[in-house]
Amino acid sequence: MRDVAIVGCGMTKFGRREEDLLELLSEASLAAMKDAEMDQGSVDAIYVANMGAGILNHQTGVASALVDRLSLLPAPADTVENGPASGASAIKNAFLAIASGLYDLVLVAGGEKMRAVTGWEVTDFVASMTHRQGEYIYGVTLPALAGMFARLHMAKYGVKPEHLAMVALKNHENGVRNPYAHIQQAVTMEGILHRPEAVVNNPYIAEPLRMFDCCPVSDGAAAVVLCAAERAKDFPHTVVRMAGFGQATDTHAVHQREDPLDLKAVRGAAQAAFKMAGLKPKDIHVAELHDAFTILEIVESEQAGFFGVGEGHLALEKGVTRLDGKLPINPSGGLKARGHPVGATGVAQVVELVWQLRGQAEGRQVPDAANGFCCNFGGFGNNVLAFVLSRE
Amino acid sequence: MKSVKGYQCKECGRVFYPERKICLGCGGRQFKKIALGKEGVLLTFTKLHALPMDFESRTLMLGIVEFAHGLRALGQLSTDDVEMGMKMRARWDVVRELDGVQLYGLRFYPAKR
Structure with a gap:
């Protein structure tokens, strides 16, 4: 198996965008190709991550459309769908193809145009990945699953609404420093939790989770260029290697898990990624976790091995995961503030890590970060991917 | 009124809801419906x-x-x-x-x- 490096990255600003999906994917792809200082003739293949253009935008065959728009013809092109983990799955496909020796240089673009439909429709669209007979028919949504999970976790480990709000506060604070973030506004504990007007500013979505416990619905795209590590020094930037990859699945219906609080797929994906990289959680300097809900950042930080089970909220309380802490989590603002265009998120996590490891994350740079970790969480933890990235 | 049923693996006895085609515990493929x-x-x-x-x-x-x-x-x-x-x-x-x-x-x- 050959080593694989990331030699180009780019993204669009996330948020409510006027442009259509193809325009967003093109903007991110062109930014990544420009970053790699390459011409389009050298692209061997493209993978496009998208969860639901067929439902949201009346558009299917997204990779075929993008490869044409960018005149990368006749490069092979595939669309990859793995729910909100589509981005990491597309990168995985590129990684495997290069590692196998089949391709040398691959473009991966992930994007979603979610604000094209109403909030009711987008909620139903995301909910359609839940178990059909066991969950979806009841009106279950992703916030509903997260709410039930949060209630159990909070009761077992003494996690308070203030802990959840600390994730939001931290990630919004980081988002202010990220020009690509959907929401660039800091919030206060008083404003979202303690003042009387908090019930209006921060209403319940799925009790005990409130609006500021949930990521926004975003449009946006992100792209990376991957290449065989042996050729990586031909490109202009500090070489960042894909040191480790892991993926694991779990039961589709959350209630079928032996312990519904145990996110086994997060642990499995993280352990596999660390094993391949030959690194341990303590070797990581910066992490991007899938905080679609504040509770998830806390639990993923435990299952990835950074903190003990039931101790994630204590690390948060001590400021360990702040930008100036020992292990900054979600310096980008995470899904919470950067936003969550579902197909783009897994790619955007890798883009942020590459910027951090190159020392290019202006305004939110984690000093001297050499190893990064990210986790892209599909379904409610039923299909999870993790990467470890290392600076050469 | 239709009653609610779980699916019990005939090999190992583990019960599932909703149904599965293959038992998550033992790989068995035969299930019988049992009342919840x-x-x-x-x-x-x-x-x-x-x-x-x-x-x-x-x-x-x-x-x-x-x-x-x-x-x-x-x-x-x-x-x-x-x-x-x-x-x-x-x-x-x-x-x-x-x-x-x-x-x-x-x-x-x-x-x-």
Whole structure:
């Protein structure tokens, strides 16, 4: 198996965008190709991550459309769908193809145009990945699953609404420093939790989770260029290697898990990624976790091995995961503030890590970060991917 | 009224809901339907305020109930006056209308009222 490096990255600003999906994917792809200082003739293949253009935008065959728009013809092109983990799955496909020796240089673009439909429709669209007979028919949504999970976790480990709000506060604070973030506004504990007007500013979505416990619905795209590590020094930037990859699945219906609080797929994906990289959680300097809900950042930080089970909220309380802490989590603002265009998120996590490891994350740079970790969480933890990235 | 059924693996006895084609425990492929039991315990719940399309109510109560054999099922709750650990009784009822079709599923009621 050959080593694989990331030699180009780019993204669009996330948020409510006027442009259509193809325009967003093109903007991110062109930014990544420009970053790699390459011409389009050298692209061997493209993978496009998208969860639901067929439902949201009346558009299917997204990779075929993008490869044409960018005149990368006749490069092979595939669309990859793995729910909100589509981005990491597309990168995985590129990684495997290069590692196998089949391709040398691959473009991966992930994007979603979610604000094209109403909030009711987008909620139903995301909910359609839940178990059909066991969950979806009841009106279950992703916030509903997260709410039930949060209630159990909070009761077992003494996690308070203030802990959840600390994730939001931290990630919004980081988002202010990220020009690509959907929401660039800091919030206060008083404003979202303690003042009387908090019930209006921060209403319940799925009790005990409130609006500021949930990521926004975003449009946006992100792209990376991957290449065989042996050729990586031909490109202009500090070489960042894909040191480790892991993926694991779990039961589709959350209630079928032996312990519904145990996110086994997060642990499995993280352990596999660390094993391949030959690194341990303590070797990581910066992490991007899938905080679609504040509770998830806390639990993923435990299952990835950074903190003990039931101790994630204590690390948060001590400021360990702040930008100036020992292990900054979600310096980008995470899904919470950067936003969550579902197909783009897994790619955007890798883009942020590459910027951090190159020392290019202006305004939110984690000093001297050499190893990064990210986790892209599909379904409610039923299909999870993790990467470890290392600076050469 | 249709009763609620779990699927028990004929090889190892493990019970699942919803059904699986292959047993998660032993790989067995033969299952028999068994009754869920009359009462279960409310493991966790949420009051949902942001509903997907096609629901007319402003909020929706959802919960996971644990029955005998450790078997669990998710369903709608009849009331928001609930707490964790409460005993619930299951009924089979229309839970959603989708594309003009009425879908049946579980609705949980407090066992004693």
